[in-house]
Amino acid sequence: MQHLNEEQLVAHYYRDDDALAEANEHLASCAACAAEFDALTRVLALVKDAPVPERGDDYGEQVWTRLRWRLGAPSRRKQWQWLAVAAVMMMGLCTGVVWNGRHAPKQESIARVTQPVPAPDAGRIAGGTPNQRVLVVVVSDHLEASERMLTDVSNADPTKNFDAEAQQLRAAELVASNRIYRQTALQHGDERIASLLSDLEPILVELAHAGKTLRPDELASIQKRIESKGLLFKVRVMTAQTGGGDRVPAAPAANSL
Amino acid sequence: MELADATALSRARSGDADAFRLLVERHAKAIFRVAYRMTGNEHDADDVVQETLLRAWRQMGGFEERANFSTWIHRIAVNCSLDLLRSRSRHEKNLMSTTNNDDDDPPNELASGDPQPDRLLLSRELQEHVGAAMQSLSGNERTAFVLRHFEGMPVEEIGRTLGIQVNAAKHTIFRAVRKLRASLEPLVRTNPPCST
Numbered sequence: 520m521q522h523l524n525e526e527q528l529v530a531h532y533y534r535d536d537d538a539l540a541e542a543n544e545h546l547a548s549c550a551a552c553a554a555e556f557d558a559l560t561r562v563l564a565l566v567k568d569a570p571v572p573e574r575g576d577d578y579g580e581q582v583w584t585r586l587r588w589r590l591g592a593p594s595r596r597k598q599w600q601w602l603a604v605a606a607v608m609m610m611g612l613c614t615g616v617v618w619n620g621r622h623a624p625k626q627e628s629i630a631r632v633t634q635p636v637p638a639p640d641a642g643r644i645a646g647g648t649p650n651q652r653v654l655v656v657v658v659s660d661h662l663e664a665s666e667r668m669l670t671d672v673s674n675a676d677p678t679k680n681f682d683a684e685a686q687q688l689r690a691a692e693l694v695a696s697n698r699i700y701r702q703t704a705l706q707h708g709d710e711r712i713a714s715l716l717s718d719l720e721p722i723l724v725e726l727a728h729a730g731k732t733l734r735p736d737e738l739a740s741i742q743k744r745i746e747s748k749g750l751l752f753k754v755r756v757m758t759a760q761t762g763g764g765d766r767v768p769a770a771p772a773a774n775s776l
Numbered sequence: 777m778e779l780a781d782a783t784a785l786s787r788a789r790s791g792d793a794d795a796f797r798l799l800v801e802r803h804a805k806a807i808f809r810v811a812y813r814m815t816g817n818e819h820d821a822d823d824v825v826q827e828t829l830l831r832a833w834r835q836m837g838g839f840e841e842r843a844n845f846s847t848w849i850h851r852i853a854v855n856c857s858l859d860l861l862r863s864r865s866r867h868e869k870n871l872m873s874t875t876n877n878d879d880d881d882p883p884n885e886l887a888s889g890d891p892q893p894d895r896l897l898l899s900r901e902l903q904e905h906v907g908a909a910m911q912s913l914s915g916n917e918r919t920a921f922v923l924r925h926f927e928g929m930p931v932e933e934i935g936r937t938l939g940i941q942v943n944a945a946k947h948t949i950f951r952a953v954r955k956l957r958a959s960l961e962p963l964v965r966t967n968p969p970c971s972t
Contacts (some may be wrong), residue, residue, distance in 0.1 A: 529953045533924055533945060561964040562957045567925065570907040571812045578808065579801030583823055586800065589826075590793060590833055591805055662804045676859070685838040 523662055528559050590667070648683045658700050662758045665693055667717055668726070669751045672675050673742055681733040683726060690726035699724055715757055781845045789836045796836075800829055803846065807853045813922045816910050824860060829854040846920060850927070851942035854937060861915035902963060909959035913952050920945055921952035 523531065523542060530536040531546075546553050580599060675681045697720050704713035725741060733741070745751055782968070800962035804825055811824035819844060831852050839848055840934055923929040923937065935945035 525954060526950045529950045530946065532953075533931075533949070558961055559957060560951070560962070562960045563925065563953070563966055565902065565960055566906055566910070566956060568904055569910075571809050572818050574805050574808050576901075579804040581806040582829065583797050585802045586826055586829055587793070587797075589830055590796070599853055667834065682835075682838070686835065 522549065523555070525555075527630065528552070528556050529562055531556070532563060533560060589670075591602070593630045609649045654700070654703055654707060654709065654712070658716075659758060660753050661696050661700055661704055662715075664689070665697075665723065666751065668693065668755060669722070670746055672738070673675040673745055673751055674724070675738055675742075677742060678735055679740045680735065682731070683729045683733045684731040686726050687731075688731065690723050690729075694720065694727050712757065718750055719754065722750065785836075785839070785845050788833075789839070792846060797850075799845065801945045804829070806846070807849060810853050810922070810927065812852055813855050813919060813926050814854065815860060816907055820860060823852060827856045842869040851937065854923065858919050859920060860939075863868055865941075870961065872892050892913055905960060905963060912955055912959065914946050916940075917952035917955070921956075924949050 531542045701716035784795040784798045807825045811821035845967045923934045
């Protein structure tokens with residue numbers, strides 16, 4: 520057998536060579552190749568011995584502390600559960616509307632409809648009628664899930680294809696719940712939530728109907744729309760105001776990782 | 777009783793953040809190790825750990841139940857590290873040139889009879905040389921080398937990770953080793969070169 524060249528020696532070191540036995544045999548009988556292989560082995564052993572900085576036993580906990588807020592508050596409910604809650608709430612609202620229609624004095628109803636909507640703020644969102652409070656709680660979870668999805672899309676590399684398969688099912692579920700919440704918010708005269716959900720819906724629909732992979736131009740287009748509407752920031756603000764997160768929303772930053 | 781990865785994963789997939797926390801706490805150090813080997817920088821490695829786990833959380837739906845969580849999360853860590861290496865390739869070149877400028881003197885050779893304090897000094901110096909040699913590798917070379925040398929990943933899988941053919945992966949590993957050897961071999965010579 521001829522002498523082993525450098526590439527063959529490297530392959531032999533990792534046992535990636537095609538003729539392992541022959542190489543072993545040659546190394547046993549050829550001092551020059553054996554010396555070369557020995558030198559290679561020393562270098563690679565030196566690299567292997569290079570230490571990695573130690574991380575304490577509480578490293579995982581530290582990582583979690585930093586990571587947690589980026590995941591959003593833990594949400595154990597599944598999307599279908601949200602839909603069920605929303606459906607029950609809708610039934611309650613419909614019953615309420617029918618009841619009001621039959622029992623409330625007509626002029627009072629008109630007065631309520633024409634009443635100016637108070638300035639939206641955290642106090643108002645957290646307050647309101649029992650039905651409004653239910654809406655806020657349910658919408659809060661919905662917004663958190665939407666926020667995670669928007670963050671995911673916004674942070675994706677616009678020069679590469681984006682794997683949208685994992686997002687599709689989630690987006691489809693979010694579209695369904697988004698419609699219910701938007702209609703409910705409109706019926707309550709909660710224009711701020713309704714408006715946000717209105718802005719959110721086309722993006723969710725697009726993601727739900729996207730192929731398994733978004734091309735860079737498709738991804739960039741969606742990212743641009745999210746950014747131009749300041750959608751992610753609005754969702755974060757609303758999530759914080761509806762009590763969905765204990766975090767303070769960061770200022771809008773384009774494609775921040 | 778400790779919750780198995782599979783069970784924790786199953787719960788995490790249904791949105792149970794506490795279960796995900798368990799996985800984070802269990803795997804963070806291992807992810808850090810591979811990230812550090814890849815990036816050669818503690819802060820970058822910490823960032824990669826965060827990004828890896830964030831991606832894992834978001835891609836949880838795409839995880840196949842039959843797969844091993846540790847393998848899956850390592851693969852994500854490798855991809856995150858590779859993204860980082862590629863994005864900072866320009867910075868790396870600058871760093872490399874700086875290192876070369878500082879390194880006008882040939883590296884000290886490792887002599888077995890040296891006194892203890894010198895050996896300690898050499899040990900630190902060796903680490904620096906190994907670090908600099910690793911930094912001189914391109915993103916693909918470094919990834920291929922780390923996966924083969926430290927992670928023991930088969931060449932075929934390295935090829936898949938880098939999106940290249942098996943032969944190209946083999947050659948990338950070879951190029952990495954050749955560069956390392958060129959930088960580090962003087963440090964491990966057993967016999968000093970003959971002066972006469």
